[in-house]
Amino acid sequence: RKEVEQDPGPFNVPEGATVAFNCTYSNSASQSFFWYRQDCRKEPKLLMSVYSSGNEDGRFTAQLNRASQYISLLIRDSKLSDSATYLCVVNKDSNYQLIWGAGTKLIIKP
Amino acid sequence: DVKVTQSSRYLVKRTGEKVFLECVQDMDHENMFWYRQDPGLGLRLIYFSYDVKMKEKGDIPEGYSVSREKKERFSLILESASTNQTSMYLCASSFYRDSTYEQYFGPGTRLTVT
Numbered sequence: 378r379k380e381v382e383q384d385p386g387p388f389n390v391p392e393g394a395t396v397a398f399n400c401t402y403s404n405s406a407s408q409s410f411f412w413y414r415q416d417c418r419k420e421p422k423l424l425m426s427v428y429s430s431g432n433e434d435g436r437f438t439a440q441l442n443r444a445s446q447y448i449s450l451l452i453r454d455s456k457l458s459d460s461a462t463y464l465c466v467v468n469k470d471s472n473y474q475l476i477w478g479a480g481t482k483l484i485i486k487p
Numbered sequence: 488d489v490k491v492t493q494s495s496r497y498l499v500k501r502t503g504e505k506v507f508l509e510c511v512q513d514m515d516h517e518n519m520f521w522y523r524q525d526p527g528l529g530l531r532l533i534y535f536s537y538d539v540k541m542k543e544k545g546d547i548p549e550g551y552s553v554s555r556e557k558k559e560r561f562s563l564i565l566e567s568a569s570t571n572q573t574s575m576y577l578c579a580s581s582f583y584r585d586s587t588y589e590q591y592f593g594p595g596t597r598l599t600v601t
Contacts, residue, residue: 381529385527409588411589419594419595420577420592420593420594420595421530421577421592422592423589423590423591426589464529464530468588473518473535473537473581473583473588474532474535474545475532475588475590477522477529477530477531478529479527479528479529480529
């Protein structure tokens, strides 16, 4: 079993729709969780950290479910510019080492 | 803004050549990382460093070595390049904020070994 698993997609979604994807992780001791965004042929960039209580940043909402060991990302009112690959990231034993999911590809269609 | 730069965006080398990939960050971060990224596999950690002259093996260190002589610079070395090392190489640095470490990436080096 992979340490961090994501549905690779692609998710094809019409502009303006709401889309959500999950990510599961295997290390129950993990404490830090992130969503990164990666555009085609570019480097990953931090989208948001995921906190225990859940957090929201504009149209983006991240949730953490420790009992089931998954995190989720919800995007409301999706824009064409949201098209990207979204990477789920979890810390390893040491807090500064991260484990990366392979990413979920999102395509927003006009 | 944090800036992480990598010496080359694209590189083509022959099998058996020694390859140097350089990474420089300008934010005085303690931690630096080298990853490779291949389709469907996500980012895999090759080596990381948490201080000058310190290095730790990641998940796939075989065939690679690293050097960190100065805090801002972290070099990845392929001693004898092989075709299975054709990949996108990403350098990152990280700092501690809000009880966690955020990683910032360079633009990547797409290496082709022929």
